[in-house]
Amino acid sequence: MRTTPFTLTATAALVLAGAASAQEKNADKIYLTDGTVLKDTGVVSEGLMEVEYRSGRNKQTVASERVLRIEYGQKPKVVDQADAAAGQEEYLDAIAEMQNYVASVTDKPDKRYPWAVAYARYRILEFNGIIGELDALAAAADEVVAKHPDTRFAPLAFVAKAQAFVDAGNQARAKSAADSFGKFVTDKGLTGRWPVEQRLWAALTSGDTGKKLEDALIAISSDAAEYPSVRNRAEVSIAESLSAGKKYAEAEQIFSSIATDAKADTRTLAAAWTGLGQCLYARAEVAVGEEKATLLKSALKAFLRPVVIYPDESIYVSKAAFLAARCYQQLGGGTEAADRAKRLLVFVITNFKGSRWEREARQFYGR
8 A cells, every 4th residue: 555644534524424425315416627516417328539427317328538537436345345445445356356356258248338348457557557556557549549549549549558658758658659549540430539639749749859749739628628638638749848948937827827727637737736836946055045945835735736636646746845945955944844745755765666766765865
């Protein structure tokens, strides 16, 4: 079980209360990319082109490209147990449970929950991403596409695979995933969100940097106006490019805007808060006196957001936790600040073994 540096009793209580309410109603909620939520529904099927659901006594559909995520009021028992295990950060147990469910319906399809096997395979992908098992994530993504090519999970699997290898800095495998996604989009004749999203990953795996990359991302952001999740991801990437070029003021403005956008997904929000913190931290490094302290305090608040609110976004949490510790160390403030810094460094060392941030944390532990 992954440890956390802070107790989140109030937040956990709110999450559990919301989950309990959904379970009591036994209804599904379909969250759309424009921020709309379709409540009191019953998902019937999740196709590549459309999701079919019951609303009252009527069957209705919504384009799959407009679906951001679905919160299921009811699931098969084993799938529900797996998700509960994941909620307790027992990801290996969650993977095993999902695999058990998939095996159980191989010869006897689940007629009550026909969507569940694709969902289970996709969750295996997600859990492997959280624990940093990239080869297992890639294998799970390939299985989703092979077994469920005509579901909404197939394009999501391509995106997850490309994202994982971009995050890991594996340019060759990231580009291969983006190229395969492009072929899938063409072969399936997909329109709307998916071609724009594929362009985003093609740009991010092209090897371009600086202004050339930023110009491509600006065009994609403009074309993704109808799809906030894609637009925000493109804009975060623009800001990350600007930050890499030490254009902190421009990057900070973009990160700040996205960090408060209710339509951004959790990965994008974690990236935005981490990026914002890095801009503030970079400015603090060349500041002095009260200005330095003010910037470090603001950076600290930004870094703690991913650590506390988006703990599953490990690529950003590891970086944000380490830099939050460095903020505490530089701000000083006695035993309490030193203790908080050590707890964050131990958190990074314990949970992100083999990463750059584990190595950095070991260097600064004890200072």
